[in-house]
Each structure stands twice: as structure tokens, then as C-alpha cells.
Amino acid sequence: MIDLDKPAPTPPVPVELSVIVPCLNEELNIPELSERILGVFAEGALRGELILVDDGSTDGTASVIRGLAAAHPDVVIGCFHPQNRGIAGAWRTGAASARGKLVATIDADLQYQPEDLLRLRRELYEHSVDIVQGFRSAVGRRQDQRYHLSRGFNSFLNATFGMSLRDNKSGFVMCAREVFQDLLTYRGSYFYWQSFIMVAAHVKGYSYKEIESLFEQRRQGTSFLEKTAQIAAVKSLVDVGKAAWEYRVSQPPADVATQFLRRNPVIDRSTSRDPLAMMRWRAYLAAFNQTHWMITRDVEHYYETLRKTQWLSPSDTRELQDEKLRRLLRHCYRNVPYYRSAMQALKLRPEDIRGQADLHKLPYLSKADIRRHLYFDIMSENHDKAQILKITTSGSTGEPFVCYADRAQLEFRWAATLRAQEWTGYRFGDPTVRLWHQTIGMTKSQAARERLDAALSNRSFIPVFELSESNMQAMVQTIAAASPVLMDGYAEALNFLAGYLKSTGTLAVRPRALMSSAQTLPASSRKLIEEAFGCKVFDKYGSREFSGIAYECEAHDGHHVVAEGYIVEVLRDGKPALPGEIGEVVITDLNNTCMPFVRYRIGDLAEAMADVPCTCGRGAARIGAIQGRVQSIIQGTDGRYLPGTFFAHFLKEYDYAFKRFQVLQDERDAMTFRVVKGGRFSDGVLEEVLATFRQYLGERMRITVEFVDEIALIRTGKHLASVSRLNVDFQRTAPSVITAGANGR
Numbered sequence: 001m002i003d004l005d006k007p008a009p010t011p012p013v014p015v016e017l018s019v020i021v022p023c024l025n026e027e028l029n030i031p032e033l034s035e036r037i038l039g040v041f042a043e044g045a046l047r048g049e050l051i052l053v054d055d056g057s058t059d060g061t062a063s064v065i066r067g068l069a070a071a072h073p074d075v076v077i078g079c080f081h082p083q084n085r086g087i088a089g090a091w092r093t094g095a096a097s098a099r100g101k102l103v104a105t106i107d108a109d110l111q112y113q114p115e116d117l118l119r120l121r122r123e124l125y126e127h128s129v130d131i132v133q134g135f136r137s138a139v140g141r142r143q144d145q146r147y148h149l150s151r152g153f154n155s156f157l158n159a160t161f162g163m164s165l166r167d168n169k170s171g172f173v174m175c176a177r178e179v180f181q182d183l184l185t186y187r188g189s190y191f192y193w194q195s196f197i198m199v200a201a202h203v204k205g206y207s208y209k210e211i212e213s214l215f216e217q218r219r220q221g222t223s224f225l226e227k228t229a230q231i232a233a234v235k236s237l238v239d240v241g242k243a244a245w246e247y248r249v250s251q252p253p254a255d256v257a258t259q260f261l262r263r264n265p266v267i268d269r270s271t272s273r274d275p276l277a278m279m280r281w282r283a284y285l286a287a288f289n290q291t292h293w294m295i296t297r298d299v300e301h302y303y304e305t306l307r308k309t310q311w312l313s314p315s316d317t318r319e320l321q322d323e324k325l326r327r328l329l330r331h332c333y334r335n336v337p338y339y340r341s342a343m344q345a346l347k348l349r350p351e352d353i354r355g356q357a358d359l360h361k362l363p364y365l366s367k368a369d370i371r372r373h374l375y376f377d378i379m380s381e382n383h384d385k386a387q388i389l390k391i392t393t394s395g396s397t398g399e400p401f402v403c404y405a406d407r408a409q410l411e412f413r414w415a416a417t418l419r420a421q422e423w424t425g426y427r428f429g430d431p432t433v434r435l436w437h438q439t440i441g442m443t444k445s446q447a448a449r450e451r452l453d454a455a456l457s458n459r460s461f462i463p464v465f466e467l468s469e470s471n472m473q474a475m476v477q478t479i480a481a482a483s484p485v486l487m488d489g490y491a492e493a494l495n496f497l498a499g500y501l502k503s504t505g506t507l508a509v510r511p512r513a514l515m516s517s518a519q520t521l522p523a524s525s526r527k528l529i530e531e532a533f534g535c536k537v538f539d540k541y542g543s544r545e546f547s548g549i550a551y552e553c554e555a556h557d558g559h560h561v562v563a564e565g566y567i568v569e570v571l572r573d574g575k576p577a578l579p580g581e582i583g584e585v586v587i588t589d590l591n592n593t594c595m596p597f598v599r600y601r602i603g604d605l606a607e608a609m610a611d612v613p614c615t616c617g618r619g620a621a622r623i624g625a626i627q628g629r630v631q632s633i634i635q636g637t638d639g640r641y642l643p644g645t646f647f648a649h650f651l652k653e654y655d656y657a658f659k660r661f662q663v664l665q666d667e668r669d670a671m672t673f674r675v676v677k678g679g680r681f682s683d684g685v686l687e688e689v690l691a692t693f694r695q696y697l698g699e700r701m702r703i704t705v706e707f708v709d710e711i712a713l714i715r716t717g718k719h720l721a722s723v724s725r726l727n728v729d730f731q732r733t734a735p736s737v738i739t740a741g742a743n744g745r
């Protein structure tokens with residue numbers, strides 16, 4: 001029974017800091033160490049926990065730890081190894097038990113000062129770096145044989161791995177828990193891996209900072225290195241060779257998803273690849289750097305990782321996104337002045353955003369913001385300009401838009417596209433046909449590489465600008481000759497070709513699947529295309545800023561977000577839209593660090609879906625039907641609105657009268673209906689259509705009809721059914737948009 005008069009229990013304060021201490025025969029040091037660390041928690045007014053790991057001690061260390069844990073329940077945690085596993089093994093055990101969002105490691109011998117934990121924490125927060133390390137001060141430090149061996153080894157590490165740390169092998173560090181867990185995911189077998197924790201941080205792309213820490217000689221107990229310093233030095237040199245192989249030779253690109261999989265292994269349920277297919281894939285990759293001008297064969301790493309991460313559970317997928325988001329925001333705060341200023345204005349720090357549940361605290365990013373700050377402060381201060389690509393979009397209202405993406409993000413996009421194509425049943429090397437613009441905007445060298453890549457990957461192009469009734473038969477013959485397994489292209493281009501096939505006959509060779517993109521795909525167009533080609537359509541939602549954002553799987557129940565790369569919010573009035581509601585799409589790009597997109601209002605509308613797993617078994621969240629651009633919403637009178645998809649859906653029944661059309665709106669309560677007349681056009685049909693427009697937009701809506709010979713495509717070959725230059729802000733006053741199926745046709 002619930003006591004309604006009794007106040008609800010206060011949720012426990014989350015643990016902020018877990019301090020992990022490996023203990024080997026340290027019974028005389030642990031009591032003082034524990035007392036001082038608990039004093040640090042009190043002084044810093046933070047909830048912390050002290051994790052003491054007995055690493056196979058032969059003295060009374062285990063008993064002392066048990067006594068401290070009993071005296072300080074839920075604050076002092078004891079972990080016990082029956083046999084010695086080494087410092088790295090003790091760290092792993094401690095990390096597995098840690099609850100804090102931060103983790104610190106410190107030796108049990110009181111050579112490092114526990115009070116410096118507060119200094120590490122302050123530096124971590126104030127400088128928004130991933131890791132802070134305390135290096136051993138020379139003050140009071142005995143300069144004996146071990147000292148000189150340590151200094152020599154530090155120089156050797158710095159030279160081997162291109163670093164410049166004062167004390168590379170110091171084990172006094174603090175970082176986020178997931179960062180620490182990631183650092184511990186090494187593959188080699190080492191004598192003393194703990195010496196390489198900062199090497200791992202450096203190679204995996206984490207930012208770090210050093211602070212000087214007063215160092216005292218051991219006063220109680222004996223170091224395990226006391227009588228074996230020279231032997232340990234030899235073993236350490238052997239370890240350097242192993243580390244050089246792991247971290248310099250065989251190290252793949254820094255990829256949080258790969259590191260996440262090591263901690264969260266998953267069964268790869270992707271379709272297996274036969275030996276012949278693998279040979280073809282390997283041959284293609286061997287020439288990859290010669291057929292591409294920005295991306296490299298590192299795409300293979302991303303592709304292999306994405307084949308596995310798609311099978312993560314929904315909760316693990318979200319955890320991966322949250323981890324990448326935290327890393328992104330630390331980078332933004334540290335290296336991107338625009339975001340640092342925006343967060344400081346809101347009194348926010350990176351640690352205030354723990355995951356997607358906190359995204360609402362951050363401001364939106366608009367196209368206008370990017371245009372205003374592009375060459376001022378929205379690009380990172382630490383990017384390599386030789387590794388970024390300028391991307392120019394056509395702009396839905398005719399105003400070009402410029403942004404930049406770094407090489408790693410471009411390689412990720414390529415791999416994500418290939419993975420999504422495989423959802424259709426396609427396998428690399430199968431013949432494909434693209435209704436696209438193959439080489440527009442490319443240099444001669446780039447165009448040559450593009451054509452060579454198409455030949456090696458068995459891909460044929462049909463330029464989208466050449467779609468016309470006069471050359472349709474030649475295109476159909478080209479498609480038949482290619483015998484494609486997969487066809488992809490603009491939704492409108494596929495619709496146009498499908499209409500031709502329905503009116504003239506059937507395609508001689510049927511592809512296994514079609515992938516539509518670049519424009520909305522109304523249900524009527526999907527039905528026409530699938531009937532004409534005799535196969536399923538897999539819809540892609542993407543943009544020039546991000547490439548593929550979400551794709552349909554074989555279940556055809558919404559679009560799976562490319563969750564390893566993007567967080568997609570569907571919002572109304574600043575809040576998540578309810579399932580079935582239409583909201584504005586807001587995107588956070590988790591990978592592009594040269595020019596981060598955080599809560600970017602891309603200008604699209606989509607249907608929100610319930611947060612339930614897809615029957616395909618993939619863990620990525622889904623969004624429903626893409627409703628088009630915010631800029632395509634036509635405003636009627638009395639607060640009425642129609643999305644651009646309405647016009648395409650409604651006018652599909654009038655293709656005999658209107659060969660092509662476009663709706664334009666430059667002022668309130670008025671619009672222009674531009675028309676290319678069809679063979680059976682009549683004034684009666686026109687009046688019938690205009691009456692329906694007024695039914696949904698209001699009788700007082702002024703509609704100007706303009707007859708034209710053609711309606712030009714925009715630069716990338718798209719046809720815009722409706723364009724509005726009025727502003728509709730979904731996050732201030734979300735309109736009650738009438739969806740494309742509202743008229744029942």
C-alpha cells in the first residue's frame with residue numbers, strides 16, 4: 001500500500017568520483033590513505049567512492065580493506081584478487097565496480113598526495129580536457145638508480161610515440177569513466193601495461209593536460225620494483241615494442257564505436273560474405289586511395305565496425321550515442337569558440353550534458369548562425385585544413401549554403417551508405433544503376449577517379465538532368481543492359497521513370513531493390529514505383545550536410561537513424577513530438593569535429609515514431625515519414641498550413657492535365673500556382689484544383705495561376721513542388737500541419 005501522506009523518497013545523489021587504488025601488501029599505508037581520500041570528498045563537497053583492490057597481498061591488506069568497507073559502507077568498496085594480476089588488472093577490476101562519472105587512479109603508497117585529487121578535478125572541468133595527469137615533482141624526490149631509469153624510460157616513450165609529457169608513465173590520472181574503460185581495452189599481453197595509459201590516450205585521440213604533483217618517497221612497505229629495477233627496465237623495453245605494434249603500426253582510426261564494442265561485445269548477425277565476394281572487396285580496397293581524392297581505405301574500418309554496431313540493443317545504442325555526445329561537447333567547449341561562448345552564456349559546462357536527455361539545455365543551431373559565423377568562430381581551432389572538404393548545398397530557397405566536413409566523417413558516411421545498401425539485399429560488386437549527377441562540380445582529375453571507381457564497383461550512371469520523354473527508351477535499354485541488383489536515385493527521377501514504364505510496358509530486367517533519396521516519397525509514388533519495377537523501395541533520408549541520416553530496413557517501418565553518427569530529434573514547441581505527430585528535425589552530428597553541428601535545424605519535417613524496437617532486430621531509433629522541408633510549408637488564412645507533400649499527393653490524380661507544377665509563396669494569404677499544361681488540360685480541371693486548394697488554405701486565399709513552358713530543376717537536379725519564403729518556426733508556434741493524405745485521395 002502506498003502512503004499518500006508520506007513524502008516521496010529523495011533520489012540518491014549520483015557518485016561523481018570513483019578513486020581506484022591497487023593494493024599489494026599495503027596494510028600500513030591504507031588506513032591513512034583512506035582517511036585522507038575521504039577527507040578530499042568532504043572538502044570538495046562531492047559524493048565519491050574509494051575502491052580498494054587487494055591484488056593478491058600476502059600480509060594483512062585484505063583484512064584492513066574489509067574493516068574500512070564495514071566502517072564506511074557504500075563509500076569504501078573492497079575488491080579482492082586471490083592472485084596478483086598487476087596494476088592494470090587491478091584497474092580493470094576497479095573500473096568494473098566504479099559508479100562515478102569520473103574515475104581517478106592513485107597508488108596506495110602515499111607517494112602521490114591524495115589532496116591533489118581536487119586539483120585534478122578542477123583542471124579537468126576548467127579546461128574541458130578528457131584526461132588530467134599528475135606528474136611527479138622533482139622536489140624532495142630521491143635521484144637514485146630508479147629515478148634515472150624512470151627519466152630515461154619517459155624520454156624513450158615520448159620519442160617512440162611522438163609525445164612530450166613530463167612523466168609519461170605516471171599512474172596518477174583522472175578522466176570520465178567511459179574514457180578510462182576505453183583506455184583499458186588493449187589487445188597485447190604486457191608486463192606493465194600501466195606505463196602506457198597516456199600513450200593509449202594520445203593514440204586514441206583524447207585530449208590531456210599535466211599538472212605537477214608533490215611526490216614523497218615511500219615510508220612504509222616495499223615496492224615490488226625495489227630489488228628488480230633492472231629486470232623491470234628490460235621488461236619495460238619489451239613492452240615498448242609490443243605497444244609500438246599495437247598503438248603505432250596496427251592501430252585503426254580512432255573510433256569510439258570500435259572501442260565501445262570492446263566493452264560491449266555483440267553478435268554480428270550480418271549476412272556472411274562468400275570467398276569470391278571477399279576477394280573482389282579486397283581488390284577494390286587495394287585501389288581505393290587511387291580512386292578517391294579525400295577519403296582513404298580507412299573506410300574499411302568504419303564499415304566493419306558498423307556491421308556490428310547495428311546489432312547493439314536500443315539501450316546500448318543510446319549509450320554509445322551519449323558517450324560520443326559527451327566527447328563532442330568537451331571538444332566543442334575546448335576548441336570551438338562559438339559553442340564555448342554559447343554554453344558560457346547559458347552557464348553550462350560540458351559535464352552538465354550527460355546524454356540526450358540533457359540536449360534541451362543547449363541552444364539550436366540555424367543556417368543563419370552558420371552563415372554568420374562560418375569564417376569567424378564556428379570551425380574548430382585545432383583542425384587540419386588539409387583534411388577537410390568544403391560542401392556547398394543548393395539551398396531550398398535558392399540561397400547556397402556552405403559547410404565543412406573532416407576526412408574521418410566523410411569516411412564514416414561512405415561506410416554507412418554501404419551498410420544501408422546491404423539492407424536492400426545488395427552486396428558489394430553487384431551491378432547498380434544510379435539516377436544521379438555523376439561528376440557535376442568535380443575537377444577533371446576528380447571526375448576521372450569517380451568514373452574509375454564506378455567501373456571497379458560495377459556502378460552505372462544515368463545523369464538525372466537527361467530525364468525526358470524523348471530519351472526515356474534509351475535509358476530503359478541502358479538499365480536493362482546493366483541488369484542491376486540495386487537502382488538508386490532521386491525519388492522524383494524514379495517516379496518519372498516508373499510513370500514511363502507503366503504507360504509503355506515493363507522493364508526487361510527487374511532490379512532486386514530500389515533506393516530513393518533527396519526528396520520526399522509519398523505513398524502514391526512508392527506504390528507507382530514498386531508496381532513499375534516489381535520490387536521494394538528502400539527510402540533514404542539525407543542531406544548534403546550529412547549525407548545519409550536515416551534509412552529504411554527490410555521491415556519498411558520507418559527510417560533507422562544512422563545512430564553511430566547522428567542524434568535526431570523530432571520536435572514541436574521545443575519538446576519531442578508524440579508518436580504520429582509531425583515535428584521539425586533537429587540533428588546533432590556526433591563525428592564531424594572540424595565544424596560541429598549541435599542541435600542543427602536542418603529545415604525538414606518528419607513524423608515521430610514510438611520508441612519501440614524494430615522487428616529487424618537493429619537497435620537504432622527510427623523516424624517515420626519524411627514530410628519535406630519547413631520552407632515548403634504553404635501558409636493559408638486563419639492559421640492553416642499545408643506541407644509540400646500535400647500538393648504532390650493531391651495532384652497525382654491530375655497528371656493528365658498538369659505535366660509539371662510548382663507552388664510559390666512570397667506573402668501571406670497569397671500564393672502562385674505555376675503550371676506546365678498537360679495534353680488534357682482544361683479550365684474546368686484548373687478550377688476544380690483551385691477549389692480544393694482554397695478548401696484547405698481558406699476561401700480568402702489569393703491564388704495566382706501562371707502558365708509556363710517549363711519549370712527548371714535546381715542545381716542538383718531536384719524539382720521543388722512548393723517553396724515558401726515565409727517563416728514557420730516549429731519551436732515557437734508549431735502549426736497544425738495537414739498531412740499529405742488529408743484529402744483522402
